Amino acid sequence: MDKHGGNIFNISNDVTDFSVSLSPNGIPEGVKKAIRDSLDSFDAYPDSNQGKLREAIANRYNVTKEKVACGNGAADLIYRLPLAVKRLNKGIKGRALILHPAFSCYEEALIEAGYDVNHHILLEEDSFVPRDGFIQEILLGDYDMVFVANPSNPVGTLMERDYLDRLINVCEEREAFLIIDECFLELTGREDELSAIEETKDKDYLLVLRSFTKTYAMAGLRLGYLISGNKKFVEMIMDTGQPWPISNPAEAGGIAALQEKDYLHKVNDYLDYERKKMRAGLSSLGLKAFNPSANYVFFYGPKGLKEKLLEKGFLIRDCGNFIGLEEGYYRVGIRRAEDNEKLMEVLSEIL
Numbered sequence: 001m002d003k004h005g006g007n008i009f010n011i012s013n014d015v016t017d018f019s020v021s022l023s024p025n026g027i028p029e030g031v032k033k034a035i036r037d038s039l040d041s042f043d044a045y046p047d048s049n050q051g052k053l054r055e056a057i058a059n060r061y062n063v064t065k066e067k068v069a070c071g072n073g074a075a076d077l078i079y080r081l082p083l084a085v086k087r088l089n090k091g092i093k094g095r096a097l098i099l100h101p102a103f104s105c106y107e108e109a110l111i112e113a114g115y116d117v118n119h120h121i122l123l124e125e126d127s128f129v130p131r132d133g134f135i136q137e138i139l140l141g142d143y144d145m146v147f148v149a150n151p152s153n154p155v156g157t158l159m160e161r162d163y164l165d166r167l168i169n170v171c172e173e174r175e176a177f178l179i180i181d182e183c184f185l186e187l188t189g190r191e192d193e194l195s196a197i198e199e200t201k202d203k204d205y206l207l208v209l210r211s212f213t214k215t216y217a218m219a220g221l222r223l224g225y226l227i228s229g230n231k232k233f234v235e236m237i238m239d240t241g242q243p244w245p246i247s248n249p250a251e252a253g254g255i256a257a258l259q260e261k262d263y264l265h266k267v268n269d270y271l272d273y274e275r276k277k278m279r280a281g282l283s284s285l286g287l288k289a290f291n292p293s294a295n296y297v298f299f300y301g302p303k304g305l306k307e308k309l310l311e312k313g314f315l316i317r318d319c320g321n322f323i324g325l326e327e328g329y330y331r332v333g334i335r336r337a338e339d340n341e342k343l344m345e346v347l348s349e350i351l
Helices: 029-037 051-061 074-088 104-112 132-140 161-174 198-202 231-238 248-257 263-284 305-311 337-350
Strands: 068-071 095-100 116-121 145-149 177-181 206-211 224-228 296-300 329-333
Touching (some): 029 248, 051 224, 051 248, 068 074, 074 145, 074 231, 095 104, 104 116, 116 132, 132 161, 161 177, 161 206, 198 206, 224 231, 263 296, 263 337, 305 337
Parallel strands (some): 095 116, 145 177, 177 206
Antiparallel strands (some): 068 224, 206 224
């Protein structure tokens, strides 16, 4: 079973790929132009400190660039984070907690760095919404790191502001680094309300993870970043991994993406309508579709549905390999309207 979406390289026939969740509007034209204009820089090594890119990110969120670190996609940073915590904290406890279902790289990175990993598994009976039990586990446990995503992936559950604030304060009290993965938050239309970036300014143990991959459909460029109020922690992160994690075209594309003023508004207006339409369509076919918040819809259906759709030229994400889930759970990314309609037609034929 594939560990991630987007694995189209071993599929012989042409497919419409719903297994990844990228902005349906594609790469902004300004980003494409910036990459083309950067061609003459390819003969030079990239800036190992990503000074211009970090400055652009810092300006976007009203922080200093010393609180920003960049990586070769968010996954690169996820693998560097546990090592940075070990360097920062010599009295390491070596324990971490993950809120599941979750991106598999959290656990893989922690295990590779030698951590004991505990799992707090959310259940369908609670619609996969985190409750007080998760916060109690942090209070009673002795953790160096806690990984959560807002919205969650693959379910799409959002942590509301009051719960988020409690979680941040508890981790700060317990001196456990809280990593909030916000890689999909910009595509919910609720970024201003629910992002924890502002809280990083006066917290030592809070870190927010972001990516250009989903928001600007830049998966092939590999560009992610994090923001933390703990400058020493950021320095440790930048000192881990290879010395040139960001290529020249990726840096040029990232800086250009941050200048796109109307792009996100247009994407979110489209997604607000299309995700409701897709959920309604899935429900009308007798599938259990959960309330979507970003650019993907999570649902439960017949076993073997992925294979049947693949025969028809459509690839979806089988979520049966996520901890806490089982065969029959699926995620579909929201694409352009005509693709979404074709998927619903084929699903109707199969079901």
